[in-house]
Amino acid sequence: MAEIKFEEALKKLEKIVSDLEAGKLSLDESLKKYEEGVRLVAACSKLLEQAQKKVEVLTKKEGIFQLKPLEDEEIAKNTD
Amino acid sequence: MRIEGKGLKQERRVYSVSELTEDIKVLLENTFPEVWVEGELSNFSQSQSGHIYFSLKDINSSLRCVFFRGLNQGLKFSLKDGLHCLAYGRLIVYAPSGQYQLNVQKLEPKGAGALQLAFEQLKEKLAKEGLFAAAHKRALPLFPLRIGLITSPVGAAIQDILNILRRRAPFVKIILNPVKVQGSGAAEEISRAIVEFNQYKEVDVLIVARGGGSLEDLWAFNEEIVARAIYNSKIPLISAVGHEIDWTIADLVSDLRAPTPSAAAELVVKQKEDLSLELGHLLQSMNASVNNKLKILSKELLTLKGAYVLKYPLNFIQIYLQRIDELQHRLALETKHLLETSQHRFIHLTEKLNVLSPLNVLSRGYSITFKLPEMNVLTDSSQINVSDKIQTRLKSGKVFSEVLNKEEFQNG
Numbered sequence: 136m137a138e139i140k141f142e143e144a145l146k147k148l149e150k151i152v153s154d155l156e157a158g159k160l161s162l163d164e165s166l167k168k169y170e171e172g173v174r175l176v177a178a179c180s181k182l183l184e185q186a187q188k189k190v191e192v193l194t195k196k197e198g199i200f201q202l203k204p205l206e207d208e209e210i211a212k213n214t215d
Numbered sequence: 216m217r218i219e220g221k222g223l224k225q226e227r228r229v230y231s232v233s234e235l236t237e238d239i240k241v242l243l244e245n246t247f248p249e250v251w252v253e254g255e256l257s258n259f260s261q262s263q264s265g266h267i268y269f270s271l272k273d274i275n276s277s278l279r280c281v282f283f284r285g286l287n288q289g290l291k292f293s294l295k296d297g298l299h300c301l302a303y304g305r306l307i308v309y310a311p312s313g314q315y316q317l318n319v320q321k322l323e324p325k326g327a328g329a330l331q332l333a334f335e336q337l338k339e340k341l342a343k344e345g346l347f348a349a350a351h352k353r354a355l356p357l358f359p360l361r362i363g364l365i366t367s368p369v370g371a372a373i374q375d376i377l378n379i380l381r382r383r384a385p386f387v388k389i390i391l392n393p394v395k396v397q398g399s400g401a402a403e404e405i406s407r408a409i410v411e412f413n414q415y416k417e418v419d420v421l422i423v424a425r426g427g428g429s430l431e432d433l434w435a436f437n438e439e440i441v442a443r444a445i446y447n448s449k450i451p452l453i454s455a456v457g458h459e460i461d462w463t464i465a466d467l468v469s470d471l472r473a474p475t476p477s478a479a480a481e482l483v484v485k486q487k488e489d490l491s492l493e494l495g496h497l498l499q500s501m502n503a504s505v506n507n508k509l510k511i512l513s514k515e516l517l518t519l520k521g522a523y524v525l526k527y528p529l530n531f532i533q534i535y536l537q538r539i540d541e542l543q544h545r546l547a548l549e550t551k552h553l554l555e556t557s558q559h560r561f562i563h564l565t566e567k568l569n570v571l572s573p574l575n576v577l578s579r580g581y582s583i584t585f586k587l588p589e590m591n592v593l594t595d596s597s598q599i600n601v602s603d604k605i606q607t608r609l610k611s612g613k614v615f616s617e618v619l620n621k622e623e624f625q626n627g
Contacts, residue, residue, distance in 0.1 A: 141358040141490075148497045155504035158511075165508050172501045176494050182360070183487050183494075186385040190377065193363070193392045193415060200415045205368065205391055 141182055144175045151175075233310070240308035243315060247306040252278060252317060253325065256298040267294065271302055271317070279316040280304070286320055291333030291434075299325040330430050334437050337464055341439070346446045352470045353451040358490070359419035359483060361388045363450065365408040366424040368393040372455070372476040376424060379480035384487055390418055396425040401435035406444035413449055420483055421448065423465060424455040424476040436463035445469055455479035577610040584608075587615075596621040 151172040155165060191202040230238070254271030261267050265284030270277045280302055282290075303321040308314070324332040341347065362380070366372050368391060380387055392408040395401040405423065412421055423445070425433065435441060436456045445452055445468040454469035455476040466472040473479035524531050569575060573583065584593045587604040599605065599618055607614040 141360055142356060145358065145493070145497075148494075152497055152500040152504065155501055155508070158504070158508060160508075162508065162512060165505055169501055169505045173498070176498045176501075179494050180491065183386050183490055187388045190364075190389045190391050192368075193390050193411065195411060200411070202390060 141179060144179050148172055148175050148179075232313070236308060236310050236313055239315075240310065243306055243308055249303070249305055250317075252302050254278065254300065254302075256294060256300050257296050259294050259296050267319075269294065271300065279314060280319050281316055282319040282322060287322075290322065291330055292324060292336050293333075294322075301325055330434060330437070334430075334464070337437065337439055337442070338467065341442055341464065341468070346442060347467045351446070353449075355451045355453070355471055355483070356419045358485065359387065361390065361418045362483060363412040363415075363418035363421040364389055364391045364424070365394055365405060365412070365421060366391070366476070367396045370396070371426040372396075372424040375426075375475070375477040376422065376455075376480040379477055380484065383481070384484035386487065387484055395435075397428065397432045397435055402438035402441050405435055406438075406440045409441075409444040409448050409452070413447075416450075418450060421450050421452040422455060422473075422476075422479050422483060423452060423469070424479060425457065426476065427458040427461065433457050433461055433463055436465040438464070441465050442468045453479050453483060574610070577608070580610075582607050582609050596623050 151168050154160060155168055155172075160168065189204040192205045194201050194203060252271055254273050257270050257272050257277075259267070259269040265287070267282035267287050269280050269282070271280055272278070301323045302317060302319045303323075304317045304319040307316055307318045309316055323329045345351065364373070364376065366376070373391070377389065380389060390412075392411060394404040394408050396405070409421065409423070412418055423436075425436065433456055436454070442464045445454070445465055451470045453471045453473055454463070454465045455473040455478065456463045456465055457475075459474040462472075471482065473482050519525070577583070585591060585606045585608070586593055586599055587606055590606070591598070593599060593605065599621060601618050601620060603618045605616050605618060607616065
């Protein structure tokens with residue numbers, strides 16, 4: 136799945152809305168924009184719905200960065 | 216000194232310099248094994264090897280002090296002449312020059328604590344360099360999806376941050392770079408983590424966090440190396456160190472200072488609900504615009520459908536048929552008129568021609584005479600000679616004659 140940037144998607148959406156609101160597009164163009172807008176809304180909503188369950192830890196091995204999941208037990212409480 | 220009047224048996228006690236110095240050394244060093252001294256710093260200098268030399272003085276006296284490299288490296292604040300200090304150390308006699316000095320083990324500024332002073336000094340230095348300048352602060356991303364967290368994997372700070380992020384924005388990905396947040400090496404770990412995230416690049420924003428603690432506990436966040444790492448970070452950075460009242464150098468350099476780790480988590484992400492709402496609004500606006508467009512277009516279509524032309528197409532044609540009829544009629548009329556006018560004109564011209572015809576003159580008794588055989592019309596007797604043959608044209612018929620005589624009129 137191509138990763139979409141929420142911020143960019145939202146900006147695109149806002150542009151689409153303002154283009155549509157200006158009402159200067161042909162019906163064909165309007166419908167195309169609308170279709171794209173609906174697609175973006177769906178992608179953004181999906182993004183909001185996906186839950187990242189695990190925290191990942193950034194590690195560097197021989198100059199290459201890797202992510203490995205951090206288990207909850209590793210985050211002990213009140214040991215600060 | 217001379218000792219006289221005593222018995223010969225009494226010998227003079229003569230010390231060698233080394234012996235005396237040794238005795239003084241033992242006496243002095245045993246009497247003042249460890250001591251706190253208060254005074255004003257002067258003659259401050261630092262050798263290439265890192266040892267620090269200075270004097271502590273007050274109105275009447277001065278004490279030479281040495282602060283060796285291995286001991287002075289933990290010094291947080293910087294030394295300069297005039298600084299009022301408390302020095303702790305051992306008195307030492309330096310035999311080669313016969314001088315005594317204080318070998319300093321600890322040095323504290325008088326009044327404000329050492330850390331406080333160090334904080335103020337670093338703050339002043341970095342402020343001069345522009346590290347706190349508002350112009351340098353990076354804008355925080357409006358919708359970060361990946362957050363780089365620099366803190367201890369154990370402790371309240373990470374707990375608080377994770378709790379809030381999981382509740383408010385479960386869609387956000389959290390990448391932890393675990394570091395020591397206090398003690399020796401903590402500042403280095405924190406600054407290295409910032410550098411690593413900048414190399415890794417795949418995060419939208421960084422949070423550097425630590426729970427509350429004493430000034431000593433928070434000290435790593437007042438280290439220059441951390442301040443510089445924050446300043447050089449390309450990724451926007453939020454600092455969240457200690458409680459609301461704790462301000463660190465890291466807070467001053469960071470792009471946003473959150474009063475607590477929890478606050479940092481709240482500041483960094485918009486709530487999922489708010490974002491969903493915003494998306495909903497955008498969708499609504501789109502729907503409204505498109506619906507509006509369709510409404511306008513269908514209205515236009517209706518208007519067109521109701522147009523007279525489309526409703527009564529035959530009427531439209533009939534109008535033209537009628538017009539063609541009319542034109543045809545007019546054309547006929549005009550043609551007739553033109554014909555009549557021409558006829559009248561012809562008759563008139565014929566009459567006019569009649570009047571002017573020479574034949575008409577003949578009928579009144581005049582005649583025309585031609586010279587034969589050329590048939591030239593004669594108007595003057597000089598045109599002809601006697602015996603020439605002539606023809607005379609009358610109203611009806613011709614007469615052929617021979618000239619008998621001629622007479623010329625005088626011109627006049």
